[in-house]
Amino acid sequence: MTKLRNVCRHIRSKQAGPFWVTMDIWFDSAENFQRYKDSPGLSPEVFEKLFGTDPDLVRKIPVPDFDLVKISYPRANPQGGMVERDMHSGQQYVRLLDVELEGPSGID
Known part of the structure; x- marks a missing residue:
């Protein structure tokens, strides 16, 4: 299987307001x-497992002009709360770097 880190030139995460996080891949x-x-490997269920978010609320937006996938999901806790760690x-x-990807054939 191919790891995300091996097929990307850049991966970033950032806040998207006090209640959401966005990943740019x-x-x-x-x-x-x-x-x-x-x-x-980029499914809502993976984001549920890694980030504890509701998979029904995960939004994935492919941007072919930039070879980019943008994925947004609600934060487990609001920004600046008592249990804030980032x-x-x-x-x-960082949690996405070792996610294993498979292509359309299912073999990679």
Whole structure:
């Protein structure tokens, strides 16, 4: 299986207001974008497992002009709350680095 870190040139996470986080995933080529943009490794269920979010609220937006997939999900706790560990959500992407991706054929 291919890990996300091996097919991306940049991955970033950031706050999208006090209640949401956005991940920007830039693939290293148009071919890899097409191959992995719909991978089960980027499914709402993976975000539920990694970030404890409701999979029904996860939003995934492919942006082919930039070989980018943008994924937004609600924060488990509001920004600045008592249990805040990453105020600007800048470190949330790290959990995605080792996510395994599979292409349309299911074999990678």
